[in-house]
Amino acid sequence: MKQKIKNLILKAALNAHEKGDLPSSEFPDVEVETPRVESHGNFSTNFAMATASTQKMQPKRVAEAIIKSIDDTEGIVTKTEIAGPGFINFFINSLAWHPVLRRIHEEDDRYGASDIGRGSKIQVEFVSSNPTGPLHVGHGRGAAFGDAVANILLFCGYDVEKEYYINDSGRQINTLGRSVFLRYRQLLGEEIEFPDECYQGNYIHDLAGRIKEDKGSIFLDQKEDEAVLYCAQFAAKNIIAGIRDDLKSFGVEFDNWFSEQSLYDSGKVDKVLNDFRSQNIIYEKDDAHWFKTTDFGDEKDRVVVRNNGQTTYFASDIAYHKDKFERGFERVIDIWGADHHGYIPRIKACLAAAGCSDEQFDVILVQLVNLLRGGEPVAMSTRAGEFVTLKDVIDEVGADAARFIFLTRHHESPLDFDLELAKKKTNENPVFYVQYVHARISSIIRKGREKGIKDIGWDEKAIAMLKEPEEINLIKSMDSYPETVRLSAEFMEPHRITFYLMNLASSFHAYYNKHRVLTDDPLLTGARLYLVVAVKKVIKNGLTLLGVSAPEKM
RNA sequence: GCGCCUGUAGCUCAGAUGGAUAGAGCAACGGACUUCUAAUCCGUAGGUCGCAGGUUCGAAUCCUGCCAGGCGUACCA
The missing domain is CATH 1.10.730.10 (Isoleucyl-tRNA Synthetase; Domain 1)
Known part of the structure; x- marks a missing residue:
């Protein structure tokens, strides 16, 4: 309907110009809005005001000229009026809505579907939580948001791919393996102090228990490195499977699960680092390798290879984002928790260095979730491994309620999620x-x-x-x-x-x-x-x- | 210190990318079920849009400065 009104206005303006009522044929885009107040009609336009200066006429005169030339063949408009500083208000025949x-x-x-995407390939990456523990409520918001965005884009004619990036490499995976291995040894009767930097949650115990059941005590006789590696792989595999299940019961399924490790295995990380070295945008200092992100707008340079020879997560992220564009996506959307916002300039720097356009890449930040129960905050500590998991929430309030509530806020607005309220069957x-x-x-x-x-x-x-x-x-x-x-x-x-x-x-x-x-x-x-x-x-x-x-x- | 986000009714939040008199829900108060599901509806009340300037016909919206809160500012991810 709005479109019809727009067309009426534009045609009227052109007619008025032909008749000589309006001197200029230059017109701005027609903007039509639905007024808040009913007495201002069903639709309203500021067109007369917007074009008044180029016409060198008073807005009200312009409005008069336009109204005079409106040709409403379908009979949808019952009344027009000029109001305020030069608005034209339209009143629609109620039969015209049918x-x-x-x-x-x-x-x-x-x-409601459309073709504004014109089939262009777009990737939405979201959740991408580390496989070191189960998903919590905050991930749920990201999952609900990302999945809805993907659905909407698909509905609007984009060729959408949903991707989950698995950080299955590097230090935190090693820590995961060590955590499980230490619990495993404890289960077999050794008295060991469990370090703070290891993962504390009960799920670590459970995984250690399963290894003990499967393999008995064989890892006590093996080299520690090998044992830790086994534990890490076993744990990561199981945690990922758990994440996948949780997401599935939340109604979220990904088209692609992308492994960080695969970027190392295929040599893509080395390749991009070498490319950047030959472009002289990676240099050595203090035995580490630095990427000159300051050349591309970042506030300081970032380490890609540490002085112990290990690459940082940032190194693989460069390769990862480059790879996204090599896969032919015309647009790439990363959905992150708002606490990662400081990371944006770095990634933009990578893309600029790799020759990708800024306009093809967007990061959407989703604010964190405060979990409440009956108005009182629920204590959570990731360090101590005490947190309410996404699965707990789904089991308690249901996937529908959780998803809907996650989407009742603008993504940049923090969200209070009250478990009691989410279960209430009232207007609240x-x-x-x-x-x-x-x-x-x-x-x-x-x-x-x-x-x-x-x-x-x-x-x-x-x-x-x-x-x-x-x-x-x-x-x-x-x-x-x-x-x-x-x-x-x-x-x-x-x-x-x-x-x-x-x-x-x-x-x-x-x-x-x-x-x-x-x-x-x-x-x-x-x-x-x-x-x-x-x-x-x-x-x-x-x-x-x-x-x-x-x-x-x- | 610097950067990003937020600040709108008692509470939780919208506000269509600058429009006319500021919008919901909840809570409060008063009403509506012999009916197709009362998990609903109708009515009343509630505001210095954080503060101060600026831009223009017109600002919650754009610009500048300040105040408050959150997050970030690693050779962690």
């Missing part, structure tokens, strides 16, 4: 509020079938009976869904869809409480069913993008 319903029924689960908890719409409509449909009411499809005469303000309101809301999806994709902000759904749900509940769908009038009943089924489709459509289910019954 075709929106037909479109929703026709496009069905593709309603928006998940059920939205899902309830779907269940209610499903129930109406079932009741209708019991009564033998048949679907009418698109019947102009019947649909014309939909003229209650609450009905028009619902249609207007659904009309704006495709735009919401589009903006949500452009800004990579899934929370727009969350808020949209809460808003649509509110309009529906208001309608439901005031009017009956199944009435004595078959024609009216048919029309209202047609309306309500459209609402059901849009609700399901939006929930699906967020990765939340749409239940038939609650």
Whole structure:
């Protein structure tokens, strides 16, 4: 509808110019918005004000000229007015909204989809938690966010690949192996002090126990290096499998699991370091190798090879990001926890050095999650290995509630996640509020079938009976869904869809409480069913993008 | 110290990339179920958009400075 109004305005402006009412044919983009106040009409444009200076006319005069030239062949506009400093307000004929319903029924689960991505290859990398322990709540937010972004981009015509980067190499894996090995020795009766820098969680105990069951005490007689290596590989493999399971029960599946170690095995890390050496952007100082990231906007240079000869994680990250672009992605999105933000200039420096364009790469930071229970903070300490895992949360509140709540905030806004609130089945908890719409409509449909009411499809005469303000309101809301999806994709902000759904749900509940769908009038009943089924489709459509289910019954 | 993020109703947050009189939910108060699911709805009340300047027809939104909170500032990831 907004697009139609835009077209009307642009045509009117061109007409007015031809007639000589407007001196210039240069026009800015037409911006049409939905005013907050109803008395300002259904749509409003600042076009007259925006073009006034190039026309060298007063905004109100421009507005008059445009209104005079509006050619509304479809009869969608009932009234126009000039208001304030030069706004043009449009009032829409309520019957003109009805075709929106037909479109929703026709496009069905593709309603709101678009081709703004034009099939371009885009990679979304998220979660990428180290395989040294289970996922916690914060990872859940990243997972819900990344998955929703990927869904939305796919829906908008991008060729999306979801990737998880596994840091299965380097120091922390060695520490993991040592942690498990030490617990293993303790289990076999040795008295050893367990160092602070080792991983403390119970899962380390469990893994050590499994090794003991499988292999007995054989590692006590082997070289420590080999034993640690075995423990590390065993532990990492099992932890990754656990992460994969947790994500799956959270409804998140990746297209690709990318191993850091593979970059070493294929020689890609060495190659990129050598390339950079030959470009003289890696130099030696204090027995270490430094990448001159300051040449590319970073505040200080960064070590890529330590003085003990080991590469840093940063070395493989250079190779990794270069590899992403070599795989042909036109755009690469990294989703990180906000605590890693200091790392952005470094990665941008790599890409600049490798000749990749800044515009093709974006980092989206997701703020951390404060876990609460009944308003009180839940104590968590990663060091002491005491934390609420993502699995705990899914088991307690359910994947739907968790995912939805994670998406009720802008990603850069910190989020309080209250376990008690997430379980509440009241208006305080928006998940059920939205899902309830779907269940209610499903129930109406079932009741209708019991009564033998048949679907009418698109019947102009019947649909014309939909003229209650609450009905028009619902249609207007659904009309704006495709735009919401589009903006949500452009800004990579899934929370727009969350808020949209809460808003649509509110309009529906208001309608439901005031009017009956199944009435004595078959024609009216048919029309209202047609309306309500459209609402059901849009609700399901939006929930699906967020990765939340749409239940038939609650 | 420097960098990034945040600051909007008592609480939790939106605010369509500069528009008209600032928007929800919760909490508070008052109402609505013999009905298609009350996990719902209707009404009332609630504001110096952190503070101070600036840009312009017009600022919660853009610029500058300050205040408060969070995070970061490794030869850890």
